[in-house]
Amino acid sequence: MxxxxxxxxxxxxxxxxxxxxxxxxxxxxxxxxxxxxxxxxxxxxxxxxxxxxxxxxxxxxxxxxxxxxxxxxxxxxxxxxxxxxxxxxxxxxxxxxxxxxxxxxxxxxxxxxxxxxxxxxxxxxxxxxxxxxxxxASAAARMVTAARDRRLIEMGSRRTHEDAAVAAARAAYLAGFDATSNLQAGADHGIPTTGTSAHAFTLLHDTEADAFRAQVAALGVGTTLLVDTFDITQGIRTAVEVAGPELGAVRIDSGDLSVLAVQARRQLDDLGCPGTRIVVSGDLDEFALAALAAAPVDGYGVGTSLVTGSGxxxxxxxxxxxxxxxxxxxxxxxxxxxxxxxxxxxxxxxxxxxxxxxxxxxxxxxxxxxxxxxxxxxxxxxxxxxxxxxxxxxxxxxxxxxxxxxxxxxxxxxxxxxxxxxxxxxxxxxxxxx
Amino acid sequence: MxxxxxxxxxxxxxxxxxxxxxxxxxxxxxxxxxxxxxxxxxxxxxxxxxxxxxxxxxxxxxxxxxxxxxxxxxxxxxxxxxxxxxxxxxxxxxxxxxxxxxxxxxxxxxxxxxxxxxxxxxxxxxxxxxxxxxxxASAAARMVTAARDRRLIEMGSRRTHEDAAVAAARAAYLAGFDATSNLQAGADHGIPTTGTSAHAFTLLHDTEADAFRAQVAALGVGTTLLVDTFDITQGIRTAVEVAGPELGAVRIDSGDLSVLAVQARRQLDDLGCPGTRIVVSGDLDEFALAALAAAPVDGYGVGTSLVTGSGxxxxxxxxxxxxxxxxxxxxxxxxxxxxxxxxxxxxxxxxxxxxxxxxxxxxxxxxxxxxxxxxxxxxxxxxxxxxxxxxxxxxxxxxxxxxxxxxxxxxxxxxxxxxxxxxxxxxxxxxxxx
CATH class of the missing domain: 3.20.140.10 (nicotinate phosphoribosyltransferase)
Structure with a gap:
């Protein structure tokens, strides 16, 4: 370098x-x-x-x-x-x-x-x-508009050159993103960093419940549990069993997010978790964000399309x-x-x-x-x-x-x-x- | 960093x-x-x-x-x-x-x-x-195939993150490009670097002939003169007047390159410069290179499409x-x-x-x-x-x-x-x- x-x-x-x-x-x-x-x-x-x-x-x-x-x-x-x-x-x-x-x-x-x-x-x-x-920044600004006031997390580091990733996190924050996954961007530019867990963490454990218990023990019930490693409905049920009604959020990273968000919201409400937020990620761009405007989503993680300037x-x-x-x-x-x-x-x-x-x-x-x-x-x-x-x-x-x-x-x-x-x-x- | x-x-x-x-x-x-x-x-x-x-x-x-x-x-x-x-x-x-x-x-x-x-x-x-x-590298390999055995120079540094540019030059060379414009890639990876002049050098001088004389004086008649700042036909005439029949190459960076290359080749031959090469650049990708296969071109400079992975x-x-x-x-x-x-x-x-x-x-x-x-x-x-x-x-x-x-x-x-x-x-x- x-x-x-x-x-x-x-x-x-x-x-x-x-x-x-x-x-x-x-x-x-x-x-x-x-x-x-x-x-x-x-x-x-x-x-x-x-x-x-x-x-x-x-x-x-x-x-x-x-x-x-x-x-x-x-x-x-x-x-x-x-x-x-x-x-x-x-x-x-x-x-x-x-x-x-x-x-x-x-x-x-x-x-x-x-x-x-x-x-x-x-x-x-x-x-x-x-x-x-x-x-x-030009792509990010359109995503911020499309996300309205929902929380936007930049998580595209893995899809661009390792140093470009730091600059991309900076540009996204400038354009109105709320946080980044990139720790170097946090250190260099004072941008809030965030992150909880990946599918690997669930797969590492013998059961999904074991993984959720480990995460809640380490990070508290306010954490975000990733519920789509196996079956989303079962994942949400297990998440609430482990974390209780104070569970911070669930994340869904695959599938038809507009449909899944509605199902997840209904299930969380039925389980007595009206305060548990829903975060979605997975190939989102400004158009996908706009299409999710009516879905019961609280926050987005955006990766590839952000760091590649969305076309x-x-x-x-x-x-x-x-x-x-x-x-x-x-x-x-x-x-x-x-x-x-x-x-x-x-x-x-x-x-x-x-x-x-x-x-x-x-x-x-x-x-x-x-x-x-x-x-x-x-x-x-x-x-x-x-x-x-x-x-x-x-x-x-x-x-x-x-x-x-x-x-x-x-x-x-x-x-x-x-x-x-x-x-x-x-x-x-x-x-x-x- | x-x-x-x-x-x-x-x-x-x-x-x-x-x-x-x-x-x-x-x-x-x-x-x-x-x-x-x-x-x-x-x-x-x-x-x-x-x-x-x-x-x-x-x-x-x-x-x-x-x-x-x-x-x-x-x-x-x-x-x-x-x-x-x-x-x-x-x-x-x-x-x-x-x-x-x-x-x-x-x-x-x-x-x-x-x-x-x-x-x-x-x-x-x-x-x-x-x-x-x-x-x-995957995009570059397709360009190398499309360029057949003609010389390919990577010159896309300005269109990507400054450190990504160095890695891009390395990947392009690995894929078969002949050289890069990027000096850091030369220093870090031992890749041959090359370059002669931009339109700014011609515009800096009072006349195109002055600019060509300065370049030939500094770099010799084997250099590549950029002939499309004003009028290409006049530019080639001036280039040959200044450098003589041993002129190394002319570069054309704009316009319909397949047409211009034919005209330039004919003009150079008529002026007694059959050995003067023609280098073209300007928004080339693998498809443009393939389309130029029948044109009398000796080398290509490729920029934006290379460093952005051509889509x-x-x-x-x-x-x-x-x-x-x-x-x-x-x-x-x-x-x-x-x-x-x-x-x-x-x-x-x-x-x-x-x-x-x-x-x-x-x-x-x-x-x-x-x-x-x-x-x-x-x-x-x-x-x-x-x-x-x-x-x-x-x-x-x-x-x-x-x-x-x-x-x-x-x-x-x-x-x-x-x-x-x-x-x-x-x-x-x-x-x-x-």
Whole structure:
């Protein structure tokens, strides 16, 4: 595992660096923007997540002697380039959307300004983090909407890369999940962790009743007993026999959950356990959660679909050079929706608070209108991190409030257009260039 | 980032441990198996990858004092459990399929034997690694088949979690990719890295010719020039003017690649550059690669679809308890294809070498037939890693040979059934239990 983030980098960034150092272009003042050309198919909004991790990665982007030796031996870099990397430290500025903010096609999530040399080498690590974390948070936010106010537990660690799992738990919590199964996410990010038992625990024992007795003895009657290892009806009966009417919850992890939840609720009520909660899990996604809205379920465990972005495992964000020494630049291509120049973003709203439009001024802020909200905040100034940007609870609350501003159909799970349109304003006409 | 792998763990593994330590079941001798109930939809085989990373993770699964303090404060574990974790060290056995081996539904990729306590806590980290790496390698192998003998470069780091990117590069190389853009994968796994330049490098300069001159000056005429920033025909003309007839390659990263490749080839030939190669990239997957088979392309860069498993970002592997003190165990459920008892796996073949069947004996090896190949090898014995299991080039070669044994339709990209069926043999009748 990398101690520094410096090699979480595509080789071509260093070859470009070398060529630019040689011809002097490396020192040109550049602005790169991170944005999505489009949202994943049918999605109506994206959720910004991972920015605090990006800022840490920029801080930790240093080339130590071992790394330089490795690059000298394998990457065919000249002495000037190796010396540049040895002294590397990002000294520029970063602005961006706060974590928990919504984004739409073209929204400048992150703006990196500095010399070409210092900004170009950050492309890969910046995109890796944001493409992953935004994809997970965007999927998670839809699940939170679909779950209404029921408890949501993230339990997908086993279905994604072991370190991605920690970041996924963070993104899910930011999006409104209540807890995670992932202990490292608890340690790294202060997220509540939870869990009780798996089918293996029941199978380990000679009988289901033995297993339940062991769990209740260790964790108390308030625990959650997993009742579907053999027969669910018998499992619930045994659970109540062992734990009594104060049993905290039962979990069902397989089968037709909407039918089973109704049966389980009736059985628990009949057994005198009206306070025992029902938790369900097993291949749930936002659509399955929505379908369970009318079922007597108290909480959900969500795994695979969360950590794989529910069909959109990457956010498709790009890191594009938009300005060189004050000159707007863009790839000329009819199919790629790219605009040169640095964007200043505001979100327009009605007087009621409903968002109506994402407006991007080029080089200057868009003309002010009532109920505008500026979207970018300073994150790094002269290489120094601005304090206070890694506050997960604040990001969570920010998202909760932002979702309320969407037009009524913006929260629909069905496929549709972005909830609000994005308008890019042209740069102001320069004096003397009529 | 975690120094130890001990917290890459679901909370419930530790609550199960606590309950099992309290009632004495923790010491029962258990066997857990890792397998896929089914392949991702339409896939015909899976590729084992990540095993060497799993073995390292088991070795590094230790709870240091800080971790124990964190768990004491947050995970409601009793003193006995914390002391067990303090002294934790896996002392059991692991057997499994070698990296680069093919697998099918039910194949026991990894078999972990030890006390319940020592084996249950490994579930999450084992599955995280294998579910990710197998998903990537399985997708990558199809791309390698589709690319035939053309050079394949993995360049998807920016579209996945920053550490997952390194593992993805490793899995892609194992599956037959030639190189990666990811420098950390080069440093960690000795994979060749490559890269030249992005559109940003062209946009940085005042003209495309300036950019090409800078790149050629730094990297030589054998470099690859990216010619689609503005107009491809003009870009190729400029590239040849700058680099001369010895220009190594041009890269096209957008547009209809099959049409553009033909035009570029004709233009390069007309300009007297028959040796200049054409590399294409941009949203390629195995189907796009297959469609380019007749186009005059020399190499491919593949990104997003590789690191997201081309529609199957997780392999869906599970870690199931199958044996407790010699007693086969299994969850009773009609829908889940689970068999109790420890499996001994062989692959049957015709005399010609074509694979015909995956046969799993329960508790004992299947009856021997000619041309059987045993599939499991010892990986950990009494807690000690067997040496020599992390040889990427050997795994690569193993896969290459294994793919040749598949029936003719096993390599088809179209949706289909697993290339060979899996048969699970019942356990032998025990003496005296007629």
């Amino acid at each position: 990398a101690a520094s983030t410096a090699l979480l980098t595509d080789h071509y960034e260093l070859t470009m660096l070398q060529a630019a150092l040689a011809d002097g272009a490396a020192g040109r003042r550049c602005t790169f923007e991170v944005f999505a050309r489009r949202l994943p198919e049918g999605r109506r909004y994206g959720v910004v997540a991972g920015t605090a991790r990006v800022l840490d990665a920029i801080r930790d982007f240093r080339f130590d002697p071992d790394t330089l030796d490795h690059l000298r031996a394998t990457a065919q870099l000249d002495q000037r380039t190796l010396e540049y990397l040895r002294d590397y430290r990002f000294t520029g500025d970063v602005d961006g959307y706060t974590e928990g903010e919504l984004y739409f096609p073209g929204s400048p999530l992150l703006t990196v300004t500095g010399t070409f040399a210092e900004a170009v080498v950050l492309e890969t690590v910046v995109l890796s983090i944001l493409n992953h974390d935004c994809a997970i 959109a495992p990457t956010a498709g964000l790009v890191y594009k050079l938009v300005d060189v020494d004050g000159r707007p630049v863009a790839k000329r291509s009819t199919s790629k929706n790219t605009h040169g120049g640095r964007k200043i973003a505001v979100r327009r709203h009605r007087a009621t608070g409903t968002a109506t439009e994402e407006v991007l001024g080029t080089d200057v802020a868009p003309p002010e209108e009532p109920h505008d909200r500026p979207l970018q905040i300073p994150m790094i100034r002269g290489g120094e991190l601005v304090a206070g940007l890694d506050d997960l609870d604040a990001s969570r609350e920010h998202l909760r409030r932002a979702l309320v501003t969407l037009p009524w159909d913006g929260l629909a799970l069905s496929r549709g257009e972005p909830a609000i349109p994005t308008t890019v304003l042209p740069p102001p006409r320069r004096e003397g260039t009529a | 975690a120094a130890s792998t001990a917290l890459l763990t679901d909370h419930y593994e530790l609550t199960m441990l606590q309950a099992a330590l309290a009632d004495g079941a923790a010491g029962r001798r258990c066997t857990f198996e890792v397998f896929a109930r089914r392949l991702p939809e339409g896939r015909r085989y899976g590729v084992v990858a990540g095993t060497a990373r799993v073995l390292d993770a088991i070795r590094d699964f230790r709870f240091d004092p800080d971790t124990l303090d964190h768990l004491r404060a947050t995970a409601q574990l009793d003193q006995r459990t914390l002391e067990y974790l303090r002294d934790y060290r896996f002392t059991g056995d692991v057997d499994g399929y070698t990296e680069g081996e093919l697998y099918f539904p039910g194949s026991p990729l990894l078999t972990v034997t030890g006390t319940f306590a020592e084996a249950v806590v490994l579930e999450t980290v084992v599955l995280s690694i294998l579910n990710h790496d197998c998903a990537i 199957a970002p997780t392999a869906g592997l599970v870690y199931k308890l199958v044996d407790v003190d010699g007693r086969p165990v299994a969850k009773r459920s009609t829908s889940k294809n689970t068999h109790g008892g420890r499996k001994i796996a062989v692959r049957r073949h015709r005399a010609t070498g074509t694979a015909t069947e995956e046969v799993l004996g329960t508790d004992v090896a299947p009856p021997e037939e000619p041309h059987d190949r045993p599939l499991q090898i010892p990986m950990i014995r009494g807690g000690e890693l067997v040496a020599g299991l992390d040889d990427l080039d050997a795994s690569r070669e193993h896969l290459r040979r294994a793919l040749v044994t598949l029936p003719w339709d096993g390599l088809a990209l179209s949706r289909g059934e697993p290339a060979i069926p899996t048969t699970v043999l019942p356990p032998p009748r025990r003496e005296g239990t007629a």
